Amino acid sequence: MLRRLRDVMAGVGTPQQRLDSTVQVIAHELGAEVCSIYVQRPGRVLELCATQGLNPQAVHRLFFQPGEGLVGHIAETRLPLTLAEAQKHPKFAYRPETGEEAFQSFAGVPIRRSDRVLGVLVVQHVSMRELDEEEVESLETLAMVLAEVLTTMSLPGGDPSRDRGPLVIHGIRIHDGVAIGRARLHQPRVVIGGVVAEDSAVEHELLRAALADMHESLDRVMESEALSAAGEHRDVLETYRLIARDTGWIGRIRDAIDSGLTAAAAVQKVRDDTRSRMAAVKDEYLRERLADFEDVALRLLRRLAAGEAAEEPATPDEPFILVARSMGPAELLDYAGAQLKGLVLEEASATAHVGIVARALDIPVVGRLAHLIEEVDPGDPLIVDGDHGQVLVRPGDDARAQFRESLSVREATRARYAALRDTPAVSRDGVRLSLQMNAGLLVDVSQLEAVGAEGIGLYRTEIPFLVRREYPDVDAQTELYGRILDSAGGRAVTFRTLDAGGDKRLHSFVHEVEENPALGWRALRIGLDQPAILRQQVRAMIQAAGERPVRIMVPMVATVDEFRAARAIVDLEIARAAARPEAMPSTISVGAMVEVPSALLAIDELAREADFLSVGSNDLLQFLFAADRSGERTANRYDPLSVLFLDAMRRIVEAGKRAGIDVSVCGEMAGRPLEALALSALGYRTLSMSAVSIGPVKEAILSSNINQLSDFILYSMKKKTGSLRNHLKSYLSDHR
The missing domain is CATH 3.50.30.10 (Phosphohistidine domain)
Structure with a gap:
């Protein structure tokens, strides 16, 4: 039967014709009324590509999502399934277009090759019968042959490549x-050259030689100088060597060869069987022993597939x-x-x-x-x-940048600033600043203690969205925000609501092509147009906080009315939470990011509406000068230490003082020592920056006289135009 199936699939005709012949052969040989082949497509969707017994009109029109129906369940679990009464199974999904209501029993196995699920092979009967163990093994063997040939076929609908x-x-x-x-x-995925054996005696000899070579290799490892000393590692490896010589495991491979498989295919089949057992075992110790069997099988398989001893x-x-x-x-x-x-x-x-x-x-x-x-x-x-x-x-560039930053903190700056970690950021003349940290990943939060940050002044909630394919629901967000608050250890955390759009395109969200994406549908505009997104985020933040205070900041506020609309959405969630028996946050503060020039023009009114303000200096500089900060020719064209920009920053902090609210800066400007000193001189007392910047900025503050610097900058802003950078450098150098 194996040879006949192989000949059919390798024969003449289009791929579809060969698949059609294949299901006919399998159905006939197994005495089944139905045989169907489902192939996995992009996104792990399973498509009916051939059938004998079901409605042929359903071919290429019937799909199952991962985990959906019995077919999706088999692909998801990678385990065979046999049922006498399929419709009573909780995963059964009736599809009227198939005409399968006449069939009672169901048996399916995953089609696997090189650790990948390529599809599902299914047989069905009119009568109620459950396949025995030998029949299921036969079906699995047939699936191995199918996998071998499916990878060489050009199937209708394109290549079954996955979402990248x-x-x-x-x-x-x-x-x-x-x-x-x-x-x-x-090790590279092992590709078996052939599944069906021509001569079982030859295959047994290949297995014997491969086993001998593997055992000799393991003995050499155990006798090496590095592992000769006694210890826990030695005990573990001794156990591993015993597993490699287990007669029961080797006997199962020999039985598979006797059934008609090549030595390599026999090892692969036993390996797959072992993996199926692993999925059902709950005891951790037994799972680890089965994992050792899996490892031994891979070593053996590489030797057989290569035809010679595998190289290191x-x-x-x-x-x-x-x-x-x-x-x-x-x-x-x-x-x-x-x-x-x-x-x-x-x-x-x-x-x-x-x-x-x-x-x-x-x-x-x-x-x-x-x-x-x-x-x-x-x-x-x-x-x-x-x-x-x-x-x-x-991961996208944002996520990689976040992690590289974290690694930089771990490796390059930890030692230099360790001595300053617990020292408050107080200038020589007694001005105290709160230095906080920008974060976007859980790993960032763990740096709070290491760098001595007083809190998280900006948590970019979009970063976790950017690194995952699906949109996280309320439960997923609640868990994430709760872990962030827990990791913060009582320090303040300011969550910025989703700042998607522009250069931050979510894979779980449809972004239209825009001529000017930085000025397009992004950030708060998405939240107001799709209020469910904003409500889910706020709900998750409130739930995650429990009785702890929570700070929520909305990005890219262009008008006071937009902020009022966002606050109204937050109020709806506050009212919803208050009506429930769960604990409520001790305080819920709602702030606005100032990064759009129109918000700057209405800054006093915005300050009266918000609980706090935070300046996004990156976007504010970009929009104020109409200069793309990612453009090679414009990124550094305009200086944040220019008189014009410093005056804009002064207007914002003074509006906050008049309204009696805190005003912080959370853009790159806050993390550069020279700019941070200028901001503190203008009156900012809270700066949020990357973790790697806290040490240098604190060092600069500790060595400065902020009140004297304030007099100097305000005087210079009245007398000069253009940038104060060089002028400020000279002053700081003169005053050490």
Whole structure:
């Protein structure tokens, strides 16, 4: 039957004709009234591509989302499913266009190749019968042959490539730390050259030789100087070596060869069976032992697929993140000494043995990452946040910049400013400033203590949105904001509502093409036009706060009426929360960002309406001078230390004083020592900046006389035009 199926799929005719013949052969051989093949398309959607027994009109018109119906459930779990009465299963989804109401039983298996789910193979019967274990194994073997041929077919509808957008996958922390690098699969995916054996005796000999070579290789590793000393790692590896010699496991591979598979296909089938067992086992210890079997199978498979002893993995030229479904401790040692920066695993638990080796190598590790292998390709940029148990796949520039900044704080500036961490930012003449931190990721919040920030003056809520493919619901946002507040440890956190649009395009949101996106539909404009988005964010912030105070800041306020409309939405959520039995925040402050010139012209009225103001100096400078801050020729054309811009900043802080509210600066201007001193001289007492900037700015404040500097700047603004940068530098140099 295997050879006949292989011949049909490799024969003449279009891909569709061969698929049609394939389902006819399988249905006939298994005595089934229905046989159907579903192929996974972009977005992991499953499409009916061929059927014998269902309505042929449903072909290429019937789709299942991941987890939807019995077909989607099989693809999601990667496990076979056999039911005597399919319609009684909670996952059953009736589709009238198929005409399947006449069929009672259902059996399906995933079509897998090289750790990827390519589709689902299904057979159905009119009678109520449940396939036995041997029949299910036969179906799985047929699916292996299907997988081999599907990858070479040009199917109708295009290549089944996946969505290549950014993604964040949450897992569990195995070892903390942060790492950035490109994905490297735990050995390249093994592609089996053939599934159906021509001579079983030859395949048995290939298996014997591969086993002997693998056992010899493991013995050499155990006898190496680096691992010869006794210790926990030695005990783990001894257990691993025993598993590699397990007669029951090897016997199952030999049985698979006897059934007609090649040696490599037999190992792959036993490996898939082991993985299926792993999914059903709840005991963590047993799951780890099964993971060791998986690791041994991969070692053996590489030897069989190559036809000779596998070479040790080459050392890449650039930092990399190792990606694996699961990993035994011996495998990780193969990469020791290379530019390995982190490890991410689909199935490992917090007690994984590989974590012991990872801690010895001092690399961050995150495990239990659902669908990791399906979502990551070699070379994909990855960020490993071991502190919070998450991995960012193909992150955007904003996310990468945030993490590089965090790494910079960890590696370059921590030592220099450690001595100033607990020192208040008080000038020589007694002026005290509150230095806060801008953040956009959980890993940033963990830097609060390290850099001595008094709080988070700007939390960019759009960053988590940008690194994930789906739009987070209220529960997901509540969990995230709660973790941020928890990590802040009682320090103030100011959440900026979604600032999407412009150069920040969410993959979960449809952004129209605009001629001037920076001036288009973005930030608060989206929130007012789509109030459900803003309400969900505010609701999540209130729920996450509990009894703690919460500060909410709306971006890109162009008119006072816009701010009033945003505040009215916040008030609706406050009223909703008050009517419920849950705890309410002790205070809810609603502030406005000043970054649009029209808001500057109405600054006194806006200050009377808001609980606080925060100046977004980046956009305010861009809009005030009509100069694209991302443009090569315009980015540095206009100076924030120009008299014109300093006067605009002075007007804002004085309006805040008249209204009796706090006014802060949260743009790049606040994080540069020279500009920060100028702002403090104008009257700003709260500055929020990147974590890496807090040390240098604090150092500058500690060495300055703010009141004298204020007199100098205000006098200079009356007497000079253009930029005060060089004039200010000279003054500070003269006054040390």
